[in-house]
Amino acid sequence: MGRISLDAIEELACAALVAANTSQANARSVAAALVAADADGLASHGVSRVPFYADQAASGKVNGHAVPRLEQPAAAALRVDAADGFAYPAIRVGLERAVGVAADAGVAALSIANSHHCGACGYHVEQVAARGLVALGFSNTPAGIAPWGGSRGSFGTNPIGFACPRHAQPPLVVDLSLSAVARGKVMLAEKRGEAIPEGWALDAEGRPTTDPRAALSGTMVPIGGAKGAALAMMVELLTAALAGSNFAFEASSFFSAEGPPPRVAQTFLVMSPQAFGASAFLDRVEALVADVHSQAGARLPGDRRYAKRADARARGVEIGDDLLAELRRRAGA
């Protein structure tokens, strides 16, 4: 496990994608987002995804040359057809316009159709907040959470992202999925032959299980039980129903290169505090932050990510030897 600079790993990721039938522009957009996740300590949404993404681009499950198509069907409504390409370039095009619309109209809603894995949801909303606006983001994902009382994954683990600007500080960012723990933890336990704690997952009959293999053919326990399942359904409706894209139970895997495109969806809501006349908005945000910081041990969401990011910018990130070798091989480097 060696350290590598953010620039160097981004070049490798980019080249590996370009080598797999992806346009330079799309590969750059994808690689920048993945490396940002690695820098923030979110390795599961980082360049570890490149082999999966590249195989899907090579097989045609993702169209690496897709050009997102932006429409504005109403004054504050934006729609981007990701055209079975990667999510990142489609979201970038849409949010770029959404920032301008929200600054004028007070709010903009952006629906991304026929999309793919959006990575860390916080990545997208943080960029909006860095420009002084408040952003909410939702994505659906392939099946992972059962309706309450049910057994099959009607809903995805469906991340919610939120970001809010601050005075002379990077934005406050919330980024979470609606499962109590990440499915990756179950996969790791299965690999190691270890049991998982109760409360992580349900088997294919909807019963609590401590067997990681049974869990992987079942569903993940949602946060707050019925509440998390309800939020997961809400995200399906806000994203896939609005975009006319696939629900979780219809979507193919983000990992396999087989099958049709996942065609999931994202929705973003961007608001301008200024347009609401909230002139003291940033002062109020700092008042809330101060109340949190006045408590010993209390943490703001994102505190740890920013600490890791600063370290990664100064010293690079640690990438496993096997993954690094694979990226080099794919990049022809």
Next chain:
Amino acid sequence: MGRISLDAIEELACAALVAANTSQANARSVAAALVAADADGLASHGVSRVPFYADQAASGKVNGHAVPRLEQPAAAALRVDAADGFAYPAIRVGLERAVGVAADAGVAALSIANSHHCGACGYHVEQVAARGLVALGFSNTPAGIAPWGGSRGSFGTNPIGFACPRHAQPPLVVDLSLSAVARGKVMLAEKRGEAIPEGWALDAEGRPTTDPRAALSGTMVPIGGAKGAALAMMVELLTAALAGSNFAFEASSFFSAEGPPPRVAQTFLVMSPQAFGASAFLDRVEALVADVHSQAGARLPGDRRYAKRADARARGVEIGDDLLAELRRRAGA
């Protein structure tokens, strides 16, 4: 405990509020919302609140004669100053306009400032969805949830509401607060001298407790641990910061008649699927509902509330004898 018709209990609630220095129009708006909660089986947000509301109107903590002031600071941005009155009339005025704005612009954002307890958040969003639009609603509340790792309630238990229209069926409604269980359950255990399960609450030092008294001077455990605390912070920023109103840690109680007005805030986001060109939207919603209903035992959020509502409309609701006597006394009936 006797049954009483919805009309009769609404008249009583309305008269009790009018007797406590509240305008007829405001009392009607409040009473209708509270009785709707009782009909849905949500007694903690029903007419059990009337004595508290009435005492606050009598003491002047709530201005029962407030007239909400609506502004449209930008094309899709609405702001209502609840003017230290009840939340219900302010939300009604705002959502009425928001429906029209969203139908044209695709989305509308509504900020309610200087507000009070909004009751069941689902009540408000359901009315928007009954008119064919999708609605998200957020409210902050007095302190109830600590920042992750902290011990004091910087954030409220902060309900999130969501509603989505259906074909020839009442809307799908999600309505939940961000604490694992309602604080009312802790109050009940304290009254009965019973211990509470671990995982419900933290004491004033932020440690898990099974003592309901220690819990009541501490905070509630958020759903999903750090995730729920992050969502609670998100709601504070989306509501109070945007409205320039009080954060949870600054807000006075919804129960006591003492002190300054709570001045909490609500925010609603209304979207028009039609304006997004989502012509098959309602068909897609039914596809998701069908997948849920194909699973034995699976429930949609709101299923039980609608069953209770149908029963309440046919047979009235059960109201405790003491509460009914108190409402009659206050109403001079």
